[in-house]
Amino acid sequence: MPKINFTKTAKEVIETEIQSLKKLKKNINNSFNKAVQAIINCKKGKVIISGVGKSGIIAKKISSTLSSVGTPSFFVDASSCSHGDLGQISSNDVLILISLSGETNELKNIIQYANRNKRITLIAVVSKKNSLLYKASDIKILLPEVKEAGPASIVPTSSTIVQLSIGDALAIATMKYKKFGKLDFKKFHPSGSLGVKLKIVEDLMITGKKIPIINENLKMKSALNIITNKKLGVLIVKNSKGSTTGIITDGQIRRASQKNKDLQDLTVKKVMTLNPVSVNADMLAAKALSLMNSKKITSLCVHSKKNKKKTIGIIHIHNILEANIT
Numbered sequence: 567m568p569k570i571n572f573t574k575t576a577k578e579v580i581e582t583e584i585q586s587l588k589k590l591k592k593n594i595n596n597s598f599n600k601a602v603q604a605i606i607n608c609k610k611g612k613v614i615i616s617g618v619g620k621s622g623i624i625a626k627k628i629s630s631t632l633s634s635v636g637t638p639s640f641f642v643d644a645s646s647c648s649h650g651d652l653g654q655i656s657s658n659d660v661l662i663l664i665s666l667s668g669e670t671n672e673l674k675n676i677i678q679y680a681n682r683n684k685r686i687t688l689i690a691v692v693s694k695k696n697s698l699l700y701k702a703s704d705i706k707i708l709l710p711e712v713k714e715a716g717p718a719s720i721v722p723t724s725s726t727i728v729q730l731s732i733g734d735a736l737a738i739a740t741m742k743y744k745k746f747g748k749l750d751f752k753k754f755h756p757s758g759s760l761g762v763k764l765k766i767v768e769d770l771m772i773t774g775k776k777i778p779i780i781n782e783n784l785k786m787k788s789a790l791n792i793i794t795n796k797k798l799g800v801l802i803v804k805n806s807k808g809s810t811t812g813i814i815t816d817g818q819i820r821r822a823s824q825k826n827k828d829l830q831d832l833t834v835k836k837v838m839t840l841n842p843v844s845v846n847a848d849m850l851a852a853k854a855l856s857l858m859n860s861k862k863i864t865s866l867c868v869h870s871k872k873n874k875k876k877t878i879g880i881i882h883i884h885n886i887l888e889a890n891i892t
Contacts, residue, residue: 579715579723586712586724587731593710594735600705602739604660604687605637611658613639616647618672620722621664621729628664628733635741644672652676657685664733665690666725668697677702691732693725707732762890767854768847770889771868771879772798778880779804782811782835786822789814789834800865802877803838809875810867812838842867844874845881855886 605613613632617625625641632639642654652675655661661680663673668690680688681702690703693711700706709732715723778796780789782803793801793816803812814837822837823829829837844867845854854866868879 582713582715583724583727586710586728589710589712590728590731593708597705597707598732598735598739601662601689601707602736602743604689604705605632605736605740606743608658608660608687611656611660613637613660613662614642614655615639615662615664616642616644616673616676617664618644618670620726621666621670624726624729624733625662625664627730628662628737631733631737632740635737636744636746637737637740642676644670644676647679648672648675652679655679655686657683660687660689662689662691663699663703664692664729665697665699666693666722666729668692668694668699673699691729763850763852765851765889765891766847767845767849767851767866767868767881768879770851770885771847771881772885773879777802777877779877780814780834781806782833782838784834785830786819786832786834786837787830789837790819790830793819798865798880798882800880800882801834801838802842802867802880803834804877810842810844810877811835812840813842813865813867814838815865844869844877846871847878851881851886851889851891854881855883855891858883858886 613629615625615629616622622644629639629641642651655676661676663676665673677688677699680686687705688703689705689707690699691707691709692699693709694700695708700708709725709728712724712728713719714721714725776796778792778798778801780792780801780803782805789801793799793814799816801814802810803814805811812835814834818837818839819829826832843857843861843863845857847868847870858864858866864883866881867877868881869876870878
């Protein structure tokens with residue numbers, strides 16, 4: 567087999583698809599706004615997406631993307647709808663049908679069902695203006711007719727890229743409206759590298775009885791026992807009102823013991839460091855690690871909201887590194 571360079575073909579395919587996206591960009595109009603508004607207002611019903619063939623694959627991906635950014639959605643197989651699955655679609659639902667031609671036989675029963683139920687909002691994502699789907703829909707997103715990549719333009723390429731982009735645009739528009747942020751995103755993506763990057767201090771911090779706490783008026787003899795038993799190399803110091811007043815580390819104890827032969831008889835508040843660094847529980851763990859590195863410390867107090875004097879946990883650099891956050 568002669569050696570062939572296929573990069574020219576790759577560039578031609580990509581260029582063809584780029585041109586299709588440019589046409590799509592020019593076609594965006596108020597129908598897109600109406601579609602986003604319908605999805606946002608769908609609070610009593612469900613957002614259901616369907617399609618056939620390659621359009622069905624795109625529909626499934628769009629549904630997944632919407633769900634991942636705060637808009638519960640599911641995909642319905644168009645073929646199965648003619649055999650009982652129409653029961654999954656009900657009043658107050660938003661039904662998005664994706665089709666290149668708008669005349670696919672499998673969609674006709676769904677269209678008819680939606681039109682009979684006036685409380686179902688039917689959104690068409692279609693490329694043919696004279697199609698059944700376009701005419702029957704409440705909201706019409708008309709996609710531009712584009713040239714498919716490859717010989718004779720017979721393989722769905724540019725058309726599916728255009729469909730996918732509209733779906734992504736719908737998802738991001740609703741996401742921005744709902745102010746769906748990193749912490750919200752993390753709830754739906756607990757696993758994988760993305761979930762790790764979005765872990766917050768609260769996910770990793772030490773809480774409850776595991777926190778090494780001592781009253782500032784106790785003797786260092788008690789402090790030494792606690793820091794030894796808790797094995798974290800740090801002590802959170804509190805006053806009689808429960809407010810955090812300081813912190814003691816292994817390093818401080820070693821330095822203090824060199825200066826004071828009677829260290830065990832000293833009160834904790836004479837050894838502690840005042841005003842320890844405290845972070846909010848919802849801070850990204852990666853940011854907490856960066857803070858530790860910049861201040862050259864290994865532990866941080868953790869507080870909730872703006873109450874920095876109320877320590878609810880402690881996070882050690884080992885907790886972060888063990889979570890594979892670097």
